[in-house]
Amino acid sequence: MASGRSEQPKLPKAIKLLVAGGFGVGKTTMVGAVSEIRPLRTEETLTDRSVGVDDLSGVEAKSTTTVAMDFGRITIGDEYMLYLFGTPGQERFWFVWDELARGALGAVVLADTRRLADCFPSVDYFERRGTPFVVAVNCFDGSPRYDLDEVKLALNLGSEVPVLLCDARRRESGKEVLIRLIEHAYSRRPAAAKEVSAR
Amino acid sequence: MNMERSPGEHNEEWLLDEPIVRPYVMTRGRTDARGKFDLVTIAVTIRSTTGAEVGLDPEHLTIARLCRRPLSVAEIAAHMDLPAGIVRVLLGDLLEKGFVAVQQPQSETDVLDERTYRAVLDGLRAL
Ligand SMILES: Nc1nc2c(ncn2[C@@H]2O[C@H](COP(=O)(O)OP(=O)(O)O)[C@@H](O)[C@H]2O)c(=O)[nH]1
Numbered sequence: 001m002a003s004g005r006s007e008q009p010k011l012p013k014a015i016k017l018l019v020a021g022g023f024g025v026g027k028t029t030m031v032g033a034v035s036e037i038r039p040l041r042t043e044e045t046l047t048d049r050s051v052g053v054d055d056l057s058g059v060e061a062k063s064t065t066t067v068a069m070d071f072g073r074i075t076i077g078d079e080y081m082l083y084l085f086g087t088p089g090q091e092r093f094w095f096v097w098d099e100l101a102r103g104a105l106g107a108v109v110l111a112d113t114r115r116l117a118d119c120f121p122s123v124d125y126f127e128r129r130g131t132p133f134v135v136a137v138n139c140f141d142g143s144p145r146y147d148l149d150e151v152k153l154a155l156n157l158g159s160e161v162p163v164l165l166c167d168a169r170r171r172e173s174g175k176e177v178l179i180r181l182i183e184h185a186y187s188r189r190p191a192a193a194k195e196v197s198a199r
Numbered sequence: 200m201n202m203e204r205s206p207g208e209h210n211e212e213w214l215l216d217e218p219i220v221r222p223y224v225m226t227r228g229r230t231d232a233r234g235k236f237d238l239v240t241i242a243v244t245i246r247s248t249t250g251a252e253v254g255l256d257p258e259h260l261t262i263a264r265l266c267r268r269p270l271s272v273a274e275i276a277a278h279m280d281l282p283a284g285i286v287r288v289l290l291g292d293l294l295e296k297g298f299v300a301v302q303q304p305q306s307e308t309d310v311l312d313e314r315t316y317r318a319v320l321d322g323l324r325a326l
């Protein structure tokens with residue numbers, strides 16, 4: 001298996017970003033707005049491993065939980081592929097969240113000021129996990145206009161966490177959010193911390 | 200988490216309980232490849248297959264065909280309408296037999312270098 005290694009072509013490396021937030025907040029919309037491909041949907045299944053998986057006779061009786069995720073792609077030159085995953089519904093699907101967050105460069109938490117509490121679980125999750133994130137307030141028509149500082153306060157965010165307004169339907173707006181996220185992740189990378197503490 | 204939610208507000212969309220006979224048969228019961236391939240592990244076909252090769256199923260050949268250009272596990276799964284776990288197993292077969300090469304994504308412990316951040320920022324700005 002290792003014999004063919006030398007002829008391995010140079011492949012683009014994937015970078016994962018997540019778009020999280022409550023139901024209907026605009027995750028799929030944002031993924032679709034910035035993606036170069038029509039957003040795709042993939043499924044992960046959760047199976048009970050304790051049941052013998054080689055026992056085909058038991059298979060028919062078995063059922064699994066299936067979680068679907070929307071995602072899009074942005075090709076960056078021939079070196080990187082940026083994948084943007086909309087996280088599935090909160091709370092019940094942490095097993096998928098953990099998989100998505102593993103190795104992710106950062107996350108966008110979308111918030112709707114009419115239902116700000118809907119994004120608490122996402123904020124908690126990324127804080128606890130140490131995943132860099134920004135909060136993007138999706139401006140629906142008719143939603144109350146809060147000062148971004150008020151949103152920050154209501155979400156009890158650290159002062160370093162960027163909070164910005166966006167329109168999930170607009171590509172330019174989504175782009176801007178992603179740029180802020182990458183800049184934030186860059187400033188938070190372990191090497192940056194070392195640079196600061198070395199001073 | 201103590202959040203108020205109207206019952207049935209969401210999740211149904213995501214939650215399907217169904218038997219998975221077909222995928223299990225397709226992978227001969229193997230389900231073990233999750234640790235090996237991330238959703239964004241990228242695969243590309245490096246050796247063409249005619250189907251005459253021993254031990255390759257139609258699904259293997261479909262993957263080999265899709266991966267003439269580099270594609271992630273998630274994309275292969277979406278295009279084939281198969282759960283990602285099944286694609287991981289099939290991709291493992293193709294890798295073992297030398298038909299595909301894979302590129303793992305950045306691992307959790309790797310620190311992205313400055314060049315990577317810069318490339319991503321430039322790429323996004325150029326969109
Ligand atoms: N007016 C307005 N509608 C939006 C905006 N973003 C999303 N929507 C709509 O809100 C609904 C839910 O969006 P969706 O992306 O599916 O939410 P998700 O559940 O977070 O993936 C859809 O009908 C969208 O068209 C926005 O910025 N403004």
Ligand SMILES: [Mg+2]
Nearest residue numbers: 027028070086
């Ligand atoms: Mg959605």
